[in-house]
Amino acid sequence: MDEKHSMEEDVKKxxxxxxxxYFRFWFLAVAVLAIACIALKLSQGAREVPRTNSEAPTERxxxxxNVLTDAEEADLREYIAQMEKKHRIDIVxxxxxxxxxxxxxxxxxxxxxxxxxxxxxxxxDDFWDEHKFGYNKGFEGDGALLLHNWYxxxxxxxxxxxGSVEHKFSLRDIDEVLYAVxxxxxxxxxxxxxxxxxxxxxxxxxxxxxxxxxxxVVILPIIIVLFYALIGAVQKKAENTVAVNAYVEGGRxxxxxxxxxxLRKNVVTRKIETSSGSRGGGGxxxxxxxxxxxxxxxxxxxxxxx
Amino acid sequence: MxxxxxxxxxxxxxxPERHGMYCPYCESEGSDERAxxxxxxxxxxxxxxxxxxxxxxxxxxxxxxCDSFLIFNERVEGEYTPRMMxxxxxxxxxxxxxxxEKFKSCRFAPTDFLSEARLNAMQGIYVPYWxxxxxxxxxxxxxxxxxxxxxxxxxxxxxxxVYDVRRDMDLDFEKIPVDASxxxxxxxxxxxxxxxxxxxxxxxxxFMSGFYGEKYNMPSAEVENRARTLMKQxxxxxxxxxxxxxxxxxxxxxxxxxxxxxxxxxxxxxWKYIYRYKEQDYPFYVNGQTGKIVGTAPFSKAKFxxxxxxxxxxxxxxxxLLQILLGMI
Numbered sequence: 001m002d003e004k005h006s007m008e009e010d011v012k013k014x015x016x017x018x019x020x021x022y023f024r025f026w027f028l029a030v031a032v033l034a035i036a037c038i039a040l041k042l043s044q045g046a047r048e049v050p051r052t053n054s055e056a057p058t059e060r061x062x063x064x065x066n067v068l069t070d071a072e073e074a075d076l077r078e079y080i081a082q083m084e085k086k087h088r089i090d091i092v093x094x095x096x097x098x099x100x101x102x103x104x105x106x107x108x109x110x111x112x113x114x115x116x117x118x119x120x121x122x123x124x125d126d127f128w129d130e131h132k133f134g135y136n137k138g139f140e141g142d143g144a145l146l147l148h149n150w151y152x153x154x155x156x157x158x159x160x161x162x163g164s165v166e167h168k169f170s171l172r173d174i175d176e177v178l179y180a181v182x183x184x185x186x187x188x189x190x191x192x193x194x195x196x197x198x199x200x201x202x203x204x205x206x207x208x209x210x211x212x213x214x215x216x217v218v219i220l221p222i223i224i225v226l227f228y229a230l231i232g233a234v235q236k237k238a239e240n241t242v243a244v245n246a247y248v249e250g251g252r253x254x255x256x257x258x259x260x261x262x263l264r265k266n267v268v269t270r271k272i273e274t275s276s277g278s279r280g281g282g283g284x285x286x287x288x289x290x291x292x293x294x295x296x297x298x299x300x301x302x303x304x305x306x
Numbered sequence: 307m308x309x310x311x312x313x314x315x316x317x318x319x320x321x322p323e324r325h326g327m328y329c330p331y332c333e334s335e336g337s338d339e340r341a342x343x344x345x346x347x348x349x350x351x352x353x354x355x356x357x358x359x360x361x362x363x364x365x366x367x368x369x370x371x372c373d374s375f376l377i378f379n380e381r382v383e384g385e386y387t388p389r390m391m392x393x394x395x396x397x398x399x400x401x402x403x404x405x406x407e408k409f410k411s412c413r414f415a416p417t418d419f420l421s422e423a424r425l426n427a428m429q430g431i432y433v434p435y436w437x438x439x440x441x442x443x444x445x446x447x448x449x450x451x452x453x454x455x456x457x458x459x460x461x462x463x464x465x466x467x468v469y470d471v472r473r474d475m476d477l478d479f480e481k482i483p484v485d486a487s488x489x490x491x492x493x494x495x496x497x498x499x500x501x502x503x504x505x506x507x508x509x510x511x512x513f514m515s516g517f518y519g520e521k522y523n524m525p526s527a528e529v530e531n532r533a534r535t536l537m538k539q540x541x542x543x544x545x546x547x548x549x550x551x552x553x554x555x556x557x558x559x560x561x562x563x564x565x566x567x568x569x570x571x572x573x574x575x576x577w578k579y580i581y582r583y584k585e586q587d588y589p590f591y592v593n594g595q596t597g598k599i600v601g602t603a604p605f606s607k608a609k610f611x612x613x614x615x616x617x618x619x620x621x622x623x624x625x626x627l628l629q630i631l632l633g634m635i
Contacts, residue, residue: 007423015417019612022413026620033627040634217629221621229614232413238497238600244543246500247536249478253444253544257474260450260549265467272460 055138065095065150072190083201090133090143093193097150117303124160125293140297146196156305166300173203174302308376309338309515317374319516322394366519377514381521388509391573394594401577404597412603414610416583432573434522437481438533439568446473446545447559450552473548477541482533486522497600498593526569
């Protein structure tokens with residue numbers, strides 16, 4: 001009985017040894033990655049970049065058009081503050097309702113052009129420059145401003161970029177941020193402005209990531225393990241390896257008669273149908289809409305008019 | 307009978323590695339002499355007199371008291387004399403190595419499946435076989451079709467030619483093996499083939515010393531249908547190979563007739579390892595000449611769950627940590 005017990009103990013010990021040996025590289029890899037994550041997190045905490053521009057106001061949401069409730073404004077401020085810290089850029093939102101087109105804009109409001117696009121751009125750039133926004137400095141500092149005009153018949157947004165955002169954003173990036181706003185502005189302005197902040201930050205995110213989502217992180221191991229289990233569990237007793245001539249004397253038959261006489265032959269013809277086709281396509285891309293504001297600062301940007 | 311060492315008196319066995327008789331005690335080679343029992347009783351060991359359990363068809367076994375390998379004269383002589391045999395070419399150690407090599411990738415097999423202690427219980431057995439020789443004449447008559455397609459300009463041509471196909475050939479089959487043992491599963495014995503007949507020799511009881519053995523316990527007539535089935539299958543395949551160039555063939559007449567046959571009794575070497583797990587036997591058979599293994603490894607649910615679970619956890623943790631890490635860089 002003792003001997004049997006001791007044998008079982010030996011088998012269990014051996015099973016543990018085999019298990020640890022089999023997974024040693026996996027355990028090591030996971031441990032190394034976990035240590036690397038902790039170390040990086042600690043070092044990032046230690047070298048957090050503080051905001052260096054103290055000239056700009058702390059307000060980020062200027063809802064002159066009054067399209068947001070107080071609670072929504074507060075929520076947006078909190079969200080913007082959190083994202084600004086993470087991405088180290090200023091994120092500003094300005095809504096207003098005023099004509100910015102035609103002679104009325106020039107005469108009544110003193111705008112320099114009759115064009116909607118030009119005036120929206122000027123207003124956005126000037127707002128940024130006058131308030132000395134920018135995470136790192138008050139002139140050409142890092143950040144972006146969304147100017148949304150709710151004036152009837154002139155509804156639309158302009159995104160003004162500055163500093164690192166201006167350098168990073170192409171016209172396509174600007175368009176994508178504006179499209180994110182366009183999707184919700186007429187049904188839920190709060191949601192539209194949250195989408196603006198989210199899309200802006202997503203495009204500013206320079207961190208590396210795997211080419212798949214978190215859902216895939218869960219599903220991929222399941223698929224691999226299923227294959228692993230299947231390959232490990234399926235096995236054949238043995239293959240039949242006896243050759244067809246294994247028991248034939250001399251390895252092949254003695255042919256006494258082999259005849260192949262032609263009985264009949266016929267030929268059928270058909271015309272080959274041919275077809276032809278063509279295909280084409282194309283595309284173009286542009287820069288990030290770089291220009292200089294009336295204050296002499298460099299800005300990027302673009303507009304969407306509804 | 308058993309074989310005794312002239313030098314030390316111990317039991318001499320046949321060593322596949324040395325291709326000769328060998329005394330494992332004094333390590334002398336070729337020092338064997340045949341010894342017979344005093345009583346002649348089948349159940350008493352001629353060496354130590356201990357009682358040996360002998361089953362109905364056993365022709366060679368090992369004494370549980372003195373470990374001598376015994377060969378029972380009346381089961382290898384007279385009507386039971388094998389005409390030929392292939393001596394073991396693989397020793398136990400080589401066989402263990404082959405089993406470990408084959409099943410090393412079976413991750414979900416129980417831990418002690420290939421342990422030294424378990425594998426030591428492996429037995430080398432001389433399995434009784436009937437060998438069938440057939441002289442056959444195979445005839446075939448049919449219509450073969452060949453199709454040729456080619457293009458010229460904007461037209462495609464399809465030529466169909468029909469031939470009268472006739473084949474007439476002699477096929478001589480030699481030593482189709484069929485096991486003559488009730489104990490051995492037929493499908494396993496079919497899979498363990500082929501044996502290389504180049505190493506076939508006349509029967510000598512010395513080759514049985516060190517191994518277990520059985521006399522035939524199924525008459526030739528009872529198992530011959532297996533040999534005839536195999537012969538017909540092979541003959542049909544060879545006939546088909548002879549008219550393989552056709553796109554399709556319509557058979558008008560096919561005839562395989564046996565003109566003469568011969569049956570011979572012989573022994574073939576097989577290693578047998580039975581692994582018992584969760585009240586179930588898992589048998590493994592190894593061709594004692596070529597090393598071909600027949601059998602499937604047992605499946606441990608506990609090991610399966612532990613290994614797949616750990617792999618899943620490791621993969622998920624690895625990918626998740628990698629995702630987090632890359633997000634922080």
